[in-house]
Amino acid sequence: MADQDDTAHYDGPAGGWGSLKGIARIFGEEWNSPAVAETLRRQNKPGGVMCVSCAWAKPPSPHAFEFCENGAKATLWELTSRRCTPEFFAAHSVSELRGWKDHDLEQQGRLTQPLRYDSGTDRYVPCGWDEAFRAIGEELRAIAPESAVFYASGRASLETAYLYALFARLYGHNNLPDSSNMCHETTSVALKRVIGAPVGTVVLDDLSTCDAIFFFGQNTGSNSPRLLHPLQEAVRRGARIVTFNPIREKGLESFVNPQSPVEMLTGRETRISEQYHQLRPGGDIAALLGMCKHVFEADDAARREGRRVLDADFIRQHTDGMAAFEAKARATGWDAIERESGLSRAAIEAAGRVYAGAERVVAFYGMGLTQHAHGFENVAMLVNLLLLRGNIGRDGTGIAPVRGHSNVQGQRTVGIAEKPELVPLDRLAAQFGFSPPRAKGMNTVEACEGILSGKVRAFVGLGGNFLRAVPEQAAMERAWSGMRLTVQVATKLNRSHLVNGAVAYLLPCLGRTEEDVQAGGPQAVSIEDTFSHIVGSLGRRAPAGEALRSEAAIVAGIAKATLAPNPKVRWDEWVADYARIRDLIAETYPAEFHGFNDRFWQPGGFYRGNSARERIWKTESGKAAFTVPEVLSSVGFDEAPGRYRLMTLRSNDQFNTTIYGDSDRLRGIEGTRDVLLINPEEMRRAGLEEGQSVSLVSDAADGVERVVAGLRVLPYALPDGCLGAYYPEANPLIPLSHHDGPSKTPAAKSVPVRIRAGTASAG
Template identity: 75%
Template sequence: MAEATANPEDDTVHYDGPAGGWGSVRGITRIFGKEAASPLAMETLARQNKPHGFMCVSCSWAKPADYHPFEFCENGAKATLWELTSKRCRPEFFAAHTVTELRGWRDYDLEEQGRLTHPLRYDPASDRYLPCAWEDAFREIGAELRRLDPWESVFYASGRASLETSYLYGLFARLYGHNNLPDSSNMCHETSSVALKKTLGVGVGTVVYDDLAKTDCLLFFGQNPGTNSPRFLHPLQEAAKRGAEILVFNPVRETGLESFTNPQSPLEMVTRKATPIATQYHQVRPGGDIAVILGICKHVFAADDLAKEEGRRVLDAAFIEAHTHGLEAFEARVRGTAWAEIERESGLPRSAIEAAGAAYVKAERVTAFYGMGLTQQVHGFDNVAMLVNLLLLRGMIGRDGCGISPVRGHSNVQGQRTVGIGEKPEEVPLDKLAAQYGFEPPRKKGLNTVEACQAILGKRVKAFLGLGGNFLRAIPEQVAMELAWTDLRLTVQVATKLNRSHLVNGAVAYLLPCLGRTEEDRQQSGPQAVSVEDTFSTIYGSLGKRTPASEHLMSEAAIVAGIARATLDPNPRVPWDTWIADYGLIRQAIAETYPEFFERFNDRLWQKGGFYRGNKARERIWETESGKAEFSLPASLSAVGFADAPGRYRLITLRSNDQFNTTIYGFSDRLRGIEGRRDVLLMNPDEIARAGLEAGQSVSLTADAEDGIAREAGPLVVTPFALPDGCLGAYYPEMNPLIALSHHDIQSKTPAAKGVPVRIRA
């Protein structure tokens, strides 16, 4: 049986076993017992990610037409069991605890109180949440919003809300009069939206699920499927078995990219047989991906030089000529960059980079996958754009088995953007909305997450509506933000469980409990289905059947409609009550606004394997300024945006195996060999020795931003772990207080949590 252990060769903590297998089964069983879920939970799990079932609220991985008997992973099961808990957070709990007291509780303990059961209004006099009636809540929220300039409010959306709810939320904001619609994408993959739009003309990836069975080379940059999208491990295992090259570039050696035992294979479970995944695993230093990719491109150009002598080509010259712009400048930059500089910035030897280049040159069909290791950097745009450059050299965009794919981490975060959640007016069909609903939409750019935080700190925002999520824990600059938060006039949080963000309130504050996706949403016309979009731009229906946790819950869509109805003047073209009575009418409205994506939406809702909304770049139609796919030049070989200095480290924030975003299910990070705690500081043994530290020693981290603001996190326990030199690892969101609000990707303003300048204080 695989166990967490120290490596006897170097005393690093690690996990001696594969991803999946019996460890995954034990992880699910532990959460099942802890949440005291009913036996019906197993019936619910059997419907997860299935036709006419419900779509997982965890990652945004595909729901394939040919599904497994159990189409859920360890973390997807944990998310469902977390929602199906028998624990309830009733008004009696809030009567027994003040909000000030609850602020001292751990995130884990707050959420362990169970599902919220009643709408609540914060009472400053008693410092407690008190139950209230839904209509009273809507009436007061609407009255507060009507007193404000619309631009003084922010409507935030987490990535879990359905397409139907998201459409209503975005429409509400614009009918009210603003585009302040930040969402969780601003904190993770906004870099993708900006970089892919600039270089390929689309803001999403070009890969579809079927490409995974056709590719013969998969590139992985800064993404960990073992924890963040474990169902990805099934096609990865199949690719490995058929001999595909799987090249991984990541500072952390993640178990899910090293080996996998399929829990759905009785033979593998009995024999404990594991499939090796990565054929090459390169521990690039944080921020070194630009240098790595440029080095691979350098090898490609050299290989093309040799091929031309033999009368053939490595570059896809015909594709480059017909479909791209800017190769000459890019080639000059690559050829003019010395290998010594590439090695220094990447942390890898030339031989390792050339080995990866050789595998890339040999492949016929290449797919590239990446996560927040690329996007959450100061030069994250250049990270993504460099990966596009690499694929363009050999025509690996717009062919089956090829393409680029950001792996989204929240179930419908991509879909929310598709139907209008976002601060950029140019990405929403405002003229169509104007004609459809008889109003003049606001045309000014709204606030993204970082800008919203800056506006709250500057007292320019007076109201915050949160559609799910845990905003105050997910953002940078936590200490200053919590202090500024209490200056808000109105805060409204829609949620299923209690979290930290609900305990820091404006003058008027409401906590509104909603249905979970597993639960039956019964409206006037009967049970309602909703829809979501996955990371491959495919749309699925989702139908919950479980009895709601409380008779007092409302759906997210109904809550949005209730607030909107109380805030806005009546408009006969905007039938909030009619829409909530029958969500199919919302889908008809979506199809009218976005006919190119949602034609016959209701008819296709239950299409086997979902329906694909299309992608122009996949068709080699480039909606860029030049009308072609763009080669681009990186501003720097390092993505971190700060220079090395004595005593300065590059901190990467991590999520554990018992975690989804800010939600902590428990204290096991099994796949990294860490059990029972989260207050750890990971660094390699040589680095520990050079710093004059010892394993097990208690230290703190201080931010090393050059803005004069003191930021600190800790205490943390020094833990030997296999990381590159100069690199530290610690958990998110506990390390967010170290991240300056100004430390973000230059072009998208995505917080740069994968390369934070810090120092160690013993």
């Protein structure tokens, strides 16, 4: 691997003045009012507004400023003074706007009026709410319910998500894909199968009592910077942190706390990871198996001295399948482990020694584990490691998937699920007097397949930027206009709004930071954080426009226009007072949400529980399951000359498909997103020069031409055989068929590609 001096990099720590400058830049660009400062002061605090970006915990005893650079940017982005009015659409055709960049589309500001696409003029034109609801209802009634898809991004509240899922089932389908299908569905499937709970077992307090923390494929500084505060505290009290990631993540290297005057004035930084292992993309199974192999060998040595490294009592009482897994680990040679992981035996054993020597271990991971063709095996292998020493179901231990969207986990909790077995359908039937559909619905990949085949006739999007986030973008955009109806609920304009069905509506909604006044007065909403705590949120800012409606009101308006009257379904009453929706949620999910209205304002929220944390294993065997990996690489394709493993990346100047600007400060990349990251040795082997313009082409061997052109070669410290490029710009290279098997999560962290060289850039 190249020396960092030969590559693009950032010399400073995460946090510090760089973070404050990043916030200040967005504040200036968005022309926000001074009232924004009051929103940020209340953000993620008891009684305040919950961040609209990531799902990190809302602590009961918050810092003075309980927001990070990303969270502040998301709030500033939502509270912009810019407005995207009907006059803007009168001046620009939809065809013209398709040529704009993602950033420039959202820079037009907040949508202010409901809009209908007029194909004759190729423009969005204003319409009334009643007109929109009536037309959408007529279109939905005219098609078979199973041919409609109701997609949800991860930002809608629990109240809105519950109504949306109920609407879908009253209408007659379980086609409820959401953004989780594109990122952490692997988690939901794998954890459910091996420990019986589909979400992480860690709570925030565990970070103050653990002895070691392991990270796999999670870019903390870019995607969840508030995690850096408890990491810094953990290091200072002696906890050891070990990171596995193909790319150097600045936040897991060093951190300066922006809330510490001493650190800000002196530049004193905290080293976060004591070991940082840049394994190959897809090499996690091999690295984890190597660590487990070391633990078995360490246990052999300890037994000769009358001790144990394995938690034999826990394994005997609480697990199943240990013997087969141990045999696999012992039989797998170090040569194979080193080859597939890209790490030396010494490096893996060094990590294994930290694990074996720690009494309490927490393991964090992100999409670097989930978004692979064998992502299930990645997650299951991490569980194997934790089970060896009883590191699930004790304080200071557990597995912790880091969720992205602020309520993506919560939406699944209250019914946004294509799998009917995950939803208490019998209870819904009794509550609302109907027969819920029992057939499995479409997840995101299946919805895309249905759109491509013409099976899907209508798409309703509750937030998000679906067309920009999914694989197979070129084919998807071509097929999209074949649908009869497309409806998008949004705060700002994005790419997905510019490709429409025969009938199309763009419906503007309130943001979470804004005051939501209904017939019953100002309304609060709730969300679930990544640690399964339910937290209240209250917006206080003036809405961006008088015509805006809440997401809950929009869902109810479409539902009323679509469905036959049902005396047990009282849309108007529910929208008038969201507390009534919370009562419905408590009735449907009594174990988790009993006393919902009385509990969701408590500081830090209330914990809805996790059976695996209590060592109650709701698995097929009634115990936590060891699994035996059938592969050592999770990429799902073979090595070949000229074939690379492409990782799609997010910058610290974006949140999912929202692009705040062209600054990736933590990687030392400024002014462009059209880059191809590659290490200098690989550059030389491929005959490439820094700054050269190249294309990436799919090497999926399926006969489909997929190309992303105009990328500038940039030397970067990556493992051999792999490349990096930004998401969503690189998404067109991902075949729809390239996904994890059990979960169908797109494999965006290991895409087979080749480089097609062009000419050197002039600058």
